[in-house]
Amino acid sequence: MTTPKQRAVGGATLLVAAGLLGTLGGSASGAVASNAEAGTAVTHADLSPLNNAAAHGTADVTVNGRQINVSLDANRLLKGMPHAQHIHFGAKARHECPSVRDDDNADHRLNTVEGTPAYGPVRVSLTKRGDTSSKSTLAVNRFPKAHHREVHYDRDGIHVSRKVADAIRAGNAVVVIHGIDYNGNGKYDFRGAGKSELDPSLPAEATDPVTCGVLNLVSSNDSGPESGGGDGGTLPLPLPLP
Numbered sequence: 001m002t003t004p005k006q007r008a009v010g011g012a013t014l015l016v017a018a019g020l021l022g023t024l025g026g027s028a029s030g031a032v033a034s035n036a037e038a039g040t041a042v043t044h045a046d047l048s049p050l051n052n053a054a055a056h057g058t059a060d061v062t063v064n065g066r067q068i069n070v071s072l073d074a075n076r077l078l079k080g081m082p083h084a085q086h087i088h089f090g091a092k093a094r095h096e097c098p099s100v101r102d103d104d105n106a107d108h109r110l111n112t113v114e115g116t117p118a119y120g121p122v123r124v125s126l127t128k129r130g131d132t133s134s135k136s137t138l139a140v141n142r143f144p145k146a147h148h149r150e151v152h153y154d155r156d157g158i159h160v161s162r163k164v165a166d167a168i169r170a171g172n173a174v175v176v177i178h179g180i181d182y183n184g185n186g187k188y189d190f191r192g193a194g195k196s197e198l199d200p201s202l203p204a205e206a207t208d209p210v211t212c213g214v215l216n217l218v219s220s221n222d223s224g225p226e227s228g229g230g231d232g233g234t235l236p237l238p239l240p241l242p
Contacts, residue, residue, distance in 0.1 A: 040064050041169045041220040045213030047074055048097065051109050051180050055211040057151075059175040061087070066165050069156040070126060074177055074211060077146035081188060083179040084143050084207065085153070087215075089164055090120020095172040097212035111208050112178065113197050119174035119212065123164045126175075132158050138199060138207070151177070173215045180210040 057074030
């Protein structure tokens with residue numbers, strides 16, 4: 001039986017809880033602008049499945065100073081349900097997608113917190129409108145729904161910090177999409193995997209990661225070094241699912 005709390009998952013807004021500088025040598029010296037202010041960089045991620053899902057896709061992020069333009073396409077998602085999607089980065093993270101080795105409690109699934117050592121905390125919430133900060137991590141009614149099991153997302157002019165802009169350029173940022181139907185009943189519910197570790201009023205199905213990819217540098221017209229990260233060798237999780 002579906003409770004009112006379960007029905008609210010698709011529509012309620014629920015929230016959870018330095019740039020690089022250099023100096024010029026010689027007779028005159030001054031601060032050098034960070035890569036985030038040096039030009040345009042184009043990055044791309046191939047999104048691979050997590051949690052034995054079939055979801056996959058691509059993401060393209062163009063960095064212009066401290067603004068980003070995002071284009072994301074994903075398919076094989078849960079039809080008709082909202083899917084939270086973010087750009088993650090952490091200075092101490094591994095800058096990759098999580099693998100089965102990150103399943104700390106050996107329950108045969110990865111939750112969002114277990115993936116954090118790999119991809120870091122949320123830095124950008126890829127909402128359809130309004131705020132795009134980490135404050136909107138679970139702004140469910142502003143994330144796209146997967147009509148026909150697909151999400152096609154485009155948003156330009158998202159403001160980010162210098163630190164995040166530099167991380168994207170350096171190949172250290174990761175795109176993660178959340179939301180998976182473990183028990184195959186066509187909705188997010190508590191019977192699939194219990195409560196979310198992010199918000200106990202939400203099912204874990206609504207917040208567990210379903211697909212992930214590292215943003216790698218494709219081209220750049222700035223003068224900084226071009227570098228990219230790998231995808232960390234993401235592995236599927238073993239059956240059985242809970």
